[in-house]
Amino acid sequence: MAANIRDVAKAAGVSVATVSKVLNGYTTVSQKTKEKVLGIVRDLDFQPNAAARSLVGQRSMTLGVYLTTGLTHPFFSNILAGMEQGLKARGYDLIYLAQLSYGSKEYNLVRHCRTRNVEGIVVFGFSHEEMNIEELIESRIPSVFIDLDVKGPRAGYVSSDNVGGIEQAVRYLHGLGHTRIGLISDLPDTYVGRLRLVGYRSGLRAAGLPYAEETVAFGDYSREQGYEAMRKLLAASRPPTAVVCCSDYGALGAIDAITEAGLSVPNDISVIGFDDLELARNVRPALTTVRQDMLSIGKRSVELLDEMIHDDEYPAPAVIFPTELIERGTCAPPKTLNS
Amino acid sequence: MAANIRDVAKAAGVSVATVSKVLNGYTTVSQKTKEKVLGIVRDLDFQPNAAARSLVGQRSMTLGVYLTTGLTHPFFSNILAGMEQGLKARGYDLIYLAQLSYGSKEYNLVRHCRTRNVEGIVVFGFSHEEMNIEELIESRIPSVFIDLDVKGPRAGYVSSDNVGGIEQAVRYLHGLGHTRIGLISDLPDTYVGRLRLVGYRSGLRAAGLPYAEETVAFGDYSREQGYEAMRKLLAASRPPTAVVCCSDYGALGAIDAITEAGLSVPNDISVIGFDDLELARNVRPALTTVRQDMLSIGKRSVELLDEMIHDDEYPAPAVIFPTELIERGTCAPPKTLNS
DNA sequence: CTGAAAGCGCTTACAG
């Protein structure tokens, strides 16, 4: 079987304590001993047992990821890819704590973390109601939330600049000549939904445009809701000539509704999405959208956790990444200006 | 802090051995003692420490997932969602072993598994060259490969019916009236690529159609390669009137090339994809495609691992899930029959 | 049916 620390100690002619010390970078080991031990470690292909380490030391070198949302969404995949980068750089392994699968009433996140000695966790959740956040905060297990403004002594969050992203989209549309710009927003009771609405109003204000309730509709992240929302906007006495959507999927639904109404994108109505998922490039016309830096969000989340783990006093992080408007094929000047 | 087994024993007035026994379902414990212990366990919210269990017993209740392919691909997300179901049902936790991030030369999968006491692993890999499969097989760590026909004493695989899926697509097209049916295949040196080519030829044979090399082009799973492959097919003296693609992304690329050539889908050329990713529904016209049951593939992989872990003699599994042709908007009878 | 004891593979004071 695989060698253990005793085998190494024996082969090197030292005690297990000494082997442990060179493995853990203690400086109180002579250069000669260190080299000897390291050589044996290599020869025997020795890897310390993580369970034993975890049991005796405080470190399990395990981070967890908890999902209150489906993982089939590409948004998740991209963030996870970013997390991997951070994980590797800091030497952690990642464990799936749960998702819908454990989403039953009996599931207890904190207990699960303790059982596995999880040192910190990344939480994907869009609303404060979806889980028992208080219990997590009280547990003092370092936590980083994605897209949810949770703050506690050992909990923080990272997100995109939702206000700025939507604001920029509105101003871009205004720059194209649009004066009736609609919004298909997230549910207003979510963190990002609230901020995006703020960004919308501030974009309107910057453009000197009035805010009208009838140009705002709400939906979730689905194509279907985007479709329904757009139908509502289209039913107004003076429908918007451009619409900003809070997700790429919602934008696709909006385009469905526009097309169904016998209008075309971008000639009759301009559409902007949010996220810049892969599908934004695949769709025809390719979707103009507000890009989120999902890779960086994931990577930074892990780095923040590492900081919190190493420093009990590390202040609750609140990191906001800038967004970027990606111009593609779904925006054009309003028709009235063209003809 | 959290209670340990000694606290439970003390509170219940029994030994830790007894507590351990009731926790592990030993039948040699009196009903009375068992109830008493279970009551305390509940009161103290006791959860046994996984590291200690793993250290002493052989079981870590940890399965790993190893990716030689990117995890941003929706195919991965869907399989993972299926795995979750199996994980929950059998009581395992899932650890990310690695992906590109650890993909450096020094990374050693088997060593990593030993370090973390991983009991079994699911491997995503499309080619035998991408990793050191021999070492994994020799390690005798139970392994299930997705879409790769690896077999060993402790290694098996699960996949879709690639032959049947493509064959059905060809016959469907033939049923529509097509007689020149092209294939945009995977790289022929992959397991699935080989089988899909077999399915293509057998579909042709069943339809009484001849096989011609010039109606087959190869690519990977990308839209770009699908585009290039379709351009090749279009350049033939008598281009196909229908084409089956081995991925949804490839199908999108093929449609790009067809559109660019001034032709339309499905009026001029019919297109069928493979996978049935979410984008197949999002695209306009919606993509007719061969659906893979990704959820079942993921779930079964975990179940197979569990069987192998419990039974040293469990025969190497080779599970093939049926595919399903999903009719949507990219297929129609050939033009010559219409006009 | 129950418990004392050994031991899983490490790390960390502590003594030398």
Added chain:
DNA sequence: CTGAAAGCGCTTACAG
């Protein structure tokens, strides 16, 4: 600079 010893929280023969 090095090593003996205790101990992390469990499980598993073994004795009773």
